Amino acid sequence: MKTPKRIQPLVEEGLIDEVMRQLMSGKEATVYVVRCGEEIRCAKVYKEAMRRSFHQAVAYQEGRRVKNSRQARAMNKGTRYGRKMAEEVWQNAEVDALYRLAAAGVRVPKPYICFEGVLLMELVTDASGNAAPRLNDVELNHELALKFHGMLLKQVVLMLCAGVIHGDLSEFNILIDKHGPVIIDLPQAIDAASSSVAASMLERDVTNLANFFGTFAHELQNSEYGKEIWGLYDAGLLTPDTPLTGKVAAPTEPVDVDAVIWEIELARLEEENLQRIRMERLD
Numbered sequence: 182m183k184t185p186k187r188i189q190p191l192v193e194e195g196l197i198d199e200v201m202r203q204l205m206s207g208k209e210a211t212v213y214v215v216r217c218g219e220e221i222r223c224a225k226v227y228k229e230a231m232r233r234s235f236h237q238a239v240a241y242q243e244g245r246r247v248k249n250s251r252q253a254r255a256m257n258k259g260t261r262y263g264r265k266m267a268e269e270v271w272q273n274a275e276v277d278a279l280y281r282l283a284a285a286g287v288r289v290p291k292p293y294i295c296f297e298g299v300l301l302m303e304l305v306t307d308a309s310g311n312a313a314p315r316l317n318d319v320e321l322n323h324e325l326a327l328k329f330h331g332m333l334l335k336q337v338v339l340m341l342c343a344g345v346i347h348g349d350l351s352e353f354n355i356l357i358d359k360h361g362p363v364i365i366d367l368p369q370a371i372d373a374a375s376s377s378v379a380a381s382m383l384e385r386d387v388t389n390l391a392n393f394f395g396t397f398a399h400e401l402q403n404s405e406y407g408k409e410i411w412g413l414y415d416a417g418l419l420t421p422d423t424p425l426t427g428k429v430a431a432p433t434e435p436v437d438v439d440a441v442i443w444e445i446e447l448a449r450l451e452e453e454n455l456q457r458i459r460m461e462r463l464d
Contacts, residue, residue, distance in 0.1 A: 187226045188213065190297045197224065197301070204312055208457070209368065214304060214312065222293065225300040227368070276300060278345055278370035285343035286421075287336050288363045308359035316362065316393075317352040326397035332361050333390055334406055337383075339421050340364075341414050346371040346379055350386035351455060352393045373414070380411045381444055385451060405429045 291303040354366035387407030395402035404427035
């Protein structure tokens with residue numbers, strides 16, 4: 182196929198030899214299957230900020246670092262230079278998260294380079310060598326749902342032990358290769374130690390998993406793995422091998438009304454986002 186304009190600089194630099202086909206397109210990015218020498222990889226082309234969804238919300242950018250105070254001021258003022266810096270921070274966040282999580286043993290695509298707004302990374306494939314399907318497109322039963330749910334909880338724990346929260350985890354950004362789930366789409370990844378909404382985001386990610394797999398394994402619908410995992414992490418007791426029960430003791434402290442309101446708002450945004458993705462997939 183014709184080389185997209187945004188990928189042309191990588192071709193000129195010898196990083197990509199051929200663009201084979203478009204793999205998928207969403208409001209966040211368009212992904213292409215590319216050939217790099219004898220290897221087949223994928224190139225994720227980030228779209229302009231104005232065309233993206235709510236993921237650029239302040240909650241996702243809290244705690245992210247920039248090179249210097251001048252850049253931070255420009256980003257806060259929304260100047261042209263500041264918007265450019267915000268774009269770089271947004272794109273680099275996924276690259277940084279991928280390297281960080283891969284080193285921690287989390288199943289994510291291997292990143293190679295992010296150049297001119299294009300992330301070149303591993304193409305996740307199924308047992309036949311074809312592009313791996315999303316979890317949403319995989320036929321599940323009770324046994325397989327429990328198996329994948331358990332594997333993904335393990336990945337969430339590994340991520341949190343590495344200080345990272347996905348922030349938008351759902352059946353639409355998990356691929357299934359021959360070994361099981363692979364987590365993708367991390368530009369909105371949250372630093373667990375520096376974000377004031379880390380607990381809410383972690384619990385929402387885990388609840389999304391319970392809601393999806395709960396359709397096939399009803400016992401997961403009332404589980405509280407998110408609260409349990411965060412409670413262990415907050416107490417300094419969480420390790421990759423910590424056993425989980427999905428249950429937590431009833432709270433004895435007064436209810437934090439502001440936190441409840443924020444949780445409701447996050448749930449609303451998440452539902453809007455899932456509806457948007459479903460509509461895109463129907464188009």
